[in-house]
Amino acid sequence: MKAEPIASSQVGWTPLFGAWLVAASSLLGALFLGEVMELPPCVLCWWQRIAMFPLVLILPAGMFPLDCRVIRYVLPLTLAGWLVAVFHLLLVAGVIPERIQPCSRGVSCKEIQIEWFGFLTIPMLSLLAFTLIAGLLLFAQHRMSR
Amino acid sequence: MNQKYIFGIAVALMVGVFAAATLVHDSEKSTRRDEVAEQNRSNLVRAHSPTLGEAEARVHIVEFLDPACETCRDFYPYVKQLMAAAPGRIRVSVRYAPFHDGSEQVVKLLAAAKLQGKFWETLEALFAAQPNWASHHNPQPDMVWNFINGIGLDIAKLKVDMADPAIDAIVRQDLADARTLNVTKTPEFFVNGRPMPSFGYEQLKQLVAEELNSQY
Numbered sequence: 208m209k210a211e212p213i214a215s216s217q218v219g220w221t222p223l224f225g226a227w228l229v230a231a232s233s234l235l236g237a238l239f240l241g242e243v244m245e246l247p248p249c250v251l252c253w254w255q256r257i258a259m260f261p262l263v264l265i266l267p268a269g270m271f272p273l274d275c276r277v278i279r280y281v282l283p284l285t286l287a288g289w290l291v292a293v294f295h296l297l298l299v300a301g302v303i304p305e306r307i308q309p310c311s312r313g314v315s316c317k318e319i320q321i322e323w324f325g326f327l328t329i330p331m332l333s334l335l336a337f338t339l340i341a342g343l344l345l346f347a348q349h350r351m352s353r
Numbered sequence: 354m355n356q357k358y359i360f361g362i363a364v365a366l367m368v369g370v371f372a373a374a375t376l377v378h379d380s381e382k383s384t385r386r387d388e389v390a391e392q393n394r395s396n397l398v399r400a401h402s403p404t405l406g407e408a409e410a411r412v413h414i415v416e417f418l419d420p421a422c423e424t425c426r427d428f429y430p431y432v433k434q435l436m437a438a439a440p441g442r443i444r445v446s447v448r449y450a451p452f453h454d455g456s457e458q459v460v461k462l463l464a465a466a467k468l469q470g471k472f473w474e475t476l477e478a479l480f481a482a483q484p485n486w487a488s489h490h491n492p493q494p495d496m497v498w499n500f501i502n503g504i505g506l507d508i509a510k511l512k513v514d515m516a517d518p519a520i521d522a523i524v525r526q527d528l529a530d531a532r533t534l535n536v537t538k539t540p541e542f543f544v545n546g547r548p549m550p551s552f553g554y555e556q557l558k559q560l561v562a563e564e565l566n567s568q569y
Contacts, residue, residue: 220356228363235371243375245537271357 219351223270223277226343230262233336240321240329249316251295255333258288262340275351278344285341292334299330379551386548389535394546396530398446401464401523403472406436406444411568412561417448417531417541420463421456421492425540426480431554435561442565447476449527450539453487457524458494458515464523465514466506474504 237256240246248256262281269277297303298316319328390397397415398404414432418425436443449464451457459479466475479486482500486493498508514520534543542549544560545568 224356224360224363227360231363231367235367239371239374239378243378267360270360 217273219275219347220270220273222343222347222350223266223273226281226340226347227263227266227270229336229339229343230259230266233259233333234263236332246320249318251291251298251316252329252333254291255288255295255330255337258284258291259333259336275348278348278351282341282344285337285344289334289337289341292330292337295330296334299328383550386535389533390543390546390548393530393533396533397543397546398448399523399526399530401467401526402446402448403463403467404444404446405473407441408444410442410444411545412439412443412564413545414443414445414561415448415543416445417450417527417534417536417539419450419452419456419539420459420476420479421451421453421483421487421490422539423483423487423490426483428540428554428557429477429480431557435558439561439565442569443561447472448530449524450531450536450541451524451528452537452539453490453492455492455494456487459492459497460524461515461520462494462497462501462511464520465511465517466501466504468514469506469510471504471506475501475506478504 237248237252237259241248261284265281265284266277269275269280294303295316299319321327321329398413402415414435416425416428416432432445436445449460451460463472463475463479466472478501479497482497486496486500531537531541534541538552542557542560544557545564547560547564549556549560
């Protein structure tokens, strides 16, 4: 076993912490919208939740002690969530025609339940969060591999 | 370790903000519900609404219910208990809120049974048999006929009445009033026009006790 160069790998902690902050805020935000404001989540929202919620627990497992392999474990989930968020946004924007949308039951994924500042919708927040997390993870990897 | 501190503080802060936001949101919602109920008192009960209890009773419970709703079934004996505990002082009116797919037919059956003076008997029979015809929030309106035989309903007349546009208008009216009053779940109770601060049997009991105190 090779001794890890502690000093250089520790610099990866901060971006991982940043990614966790984004994931944890998304978790609490989604729970607030769903459980407190009682907006029913549509099918695509559930798929994004499935990708987002585990990050909140898996990331800290790789932060204490710092283990850069955690990036390998959370990046696929993040990318999967990112793709669903892109699909969702295209659906809302009307780029993807309604007939191929996967949600026929319950809440329509096209329905805009919240629009903050005139443009910020829930799927947009989700895409923003997944993009930030992916960026921070790649940044952490870049720092740690040096 | 420093990092563990930072992480711990972040967790505590986020949970704190979430809890505070939840409290603020809930109290605002409760105030808003009170206001909505206050402004729409005339939508609370209609002449067609089935009512149980003495006409001069000063505490009036209005219940929005769905015969396919399991919680409505659980609350039914509770409401009866509340009435029995204060004889002659409480009356109950029922509003139709068929929120389950398929329960609209069953609600029409209830409205038609009311024309034969058998509303409460039919409601009780439907609740008693609910696990058979509406298990797991999946009402089977065609099955209810098997469970209302013992009441003495004129089934032929019932079927004619169920198709009557007047019955349909009653259900539409109740659904429209539910929307105006922000009723989205069943059962929902209003006691002398006041909604429950949060959902629960204790909250209903408390609200009824408050109204009994102020009215008698």
